[in-house]
Amino acid sequence: MYSFDMVRPTSVADAVSALGQEEAQALSGGQTLIPTLKQRLASPSVLVSLTGIAEMQGVCREDSGDLAIGGGTTHATVAAEAASIYPALAKLAGGIGDPAVRNRGTIGGSLANNDPSACYPAAALGSGATIVTNTREIAADDYFQGMFTTALEEGEIITSVRFPVPEAAGYAKFEQPASRFALTAVYVAKYADGVRVAVTGASENGVFRWTEAEAALSSNFSPDAVAGLSLSGDDMISDLHGTGAYRAHLVGVMTKRAVAAAG
Amino acid sequence: MAEVTMKVNGKAVTKSVKGNTLMTDFLRDELRLTGTHVGCDTSQCGACNIHVNGSLVKACTMFAAEADGAEVSTIEGQSAADGTLNVIQQAFQDHHGLQCGFCTPGMVMAAASLLKENPKPSEAEVRDYLEGNICRCTGYHNIVKAILAASGQDVSAIAAE
The missing domain is CATH 1.10.150.120 ([2Fe-2S]-binding domain)
Structure with missing residues (x-):
């Protein structure tokens, strides 16, 4: 690793001011950033650790009925504390990586990184969540802007994420067995005004909504509803784990499984 | 360099660490607790698993400065003082x-x-x-x-x- 300093602010305001320094970089759970630093793919002058900020921790149900999760909340905490409010989201969190990774990795870190094969982007887009930062609120539909690219500005911090709680939801992940990332995974959520379907691990452009499946499932919320639908594999990720055509096929299969899991 | 204070296997320690000092290096090189092994150094193998505030974490994927104020347990703290295995x-x-x-x-x-x-x-x-x-x-x-x-x-x- 290159050398850098580390600061651990205890408030969002102090973190924002620390991030104003030249070449400063936010550090949340570090489960992606620390391996990146080891490979010398990043060279910050100072890391601003967000793990000591109490106001960014925890899971709570707001008066509106929405589920709010602090940006610094670990996957393990979401898995445990969101289970009674939004079971599909808790199950997704409990399936990320392995137990040790879930005890460090955070929802804010995952969404800020926007790995094209990560789980949380599918939940946030599939739920129509709101990404709350220190300066504004961003709808998930506007937030994800392609592989490893988001609407976040330099130095902007995800302080919390607000999820409308659906009537039913399910997540089906075809796991890449070595990394436990999604080879392809689909999140399906049914709301009073329609169904949302978000796909991760498949597209070269990162997480996306499968609108044809949304229309079909909005009129008939059953696995059979998407039986005749298919996607092109042309813009899908193609690597040694699977071709674009294979991933396109998996999207259909995982969508059916996600609907079946939603019950 | 920043000063960190933590409890490791029940014993208070205070040391100066660099920002990029990993928990594995802190335990092994500074505290000479070499039971925490570095197998892959890429978060895959879990040989460096320790407990931080009661939670399982990979010590190779956490900085020592992040453990300031924490209670840390390593393999050395698992057996009794006389060496009796848990x-x-x-x-x-x-x-x-x-x-x-x-x-x-x-x-x-x-x-x-x-x-x-x-x-x-x-x-x-x-x-x-x-x-x-x-x-x-x-x-x-x-x-x-x-x-x-x-x-x-x-x-x-x-x-x-």
Whole structure:
């Protein structure tokens, strides 16, 4: 690793001011950033650790009925504390990586990184969540802007994420067995005004909504509803784990499984 | 350099660390607690698993400065002061849950976390929890058996392999 300093602010305001320094970089759970630093793919002058900020921790149900999760909340905490409010989201969190990774990795870190094969982007887009930062609120539909690219500005911090709680939801992940990332995974959520379907691990452009499946499932919320639908594999990720055509096929299969899991 | 203070295996320590000092390097090089092993250094193998404030974490994927104020447990703190093994360590010995022993510290720390969360896990739950721990010798069978035995379950029907 290159050398850098580390600061651990205890408030969002102090973190924002620390991030104003030249070449400063936010550090949340570090489960992606620390391996990146080891490979010398990043060279910050100072890391601003967000793990000591109490106001960014925890899971709570707001008066509106929405589920709010602090940006610094670990996957393990979401898995445990969101289970009674939004079971599909808790199950997704409990399936990320392995137990040790879930005890460090955070929802804010995952969404800020926007790995094209990560789980949380599918939940946030599939739920129509709101990404709350220190300066504004961003709808998930506007937030994800392609592989490893988001609407976040330099130095902007995800302080919390607000999820409308659906009537039913399910997540089906075809796991890449070595990394436990999604080879392809689909999140399906049914709301009073329609169904949302978000796909991760498949597209070269990162997480996306499968609108044809949304229309079909909005009129008939059953696995059979998407039986005749298919996607092109042309813009899908193609690597040694699977071709674009294979991933396109998996999207259909995982969508059916996600609907079946939603019950 | 920043000063960090933490409790490691019940003992208070205060040291100056660089921003990029990993917890593995802090434990091994500064505190000479070399039981925390570095297998892959890429968060895959779990040989460096420790407990920070009671939670299982990979010490290679956390900075020492982030543990300021924390309670840390390592493999060195698992046995009694006179060297008597704890129930998990003893079960690993009794059921041949190790061969070369390199992954064992991480396995024991993971097993301790599992049994705290789930005192009577099924075999499938043990295997699922060990997803982040790699062993290149045993084929996992006797590790799983040892953990089931440490949980007080009867493993006599599980054939030795």
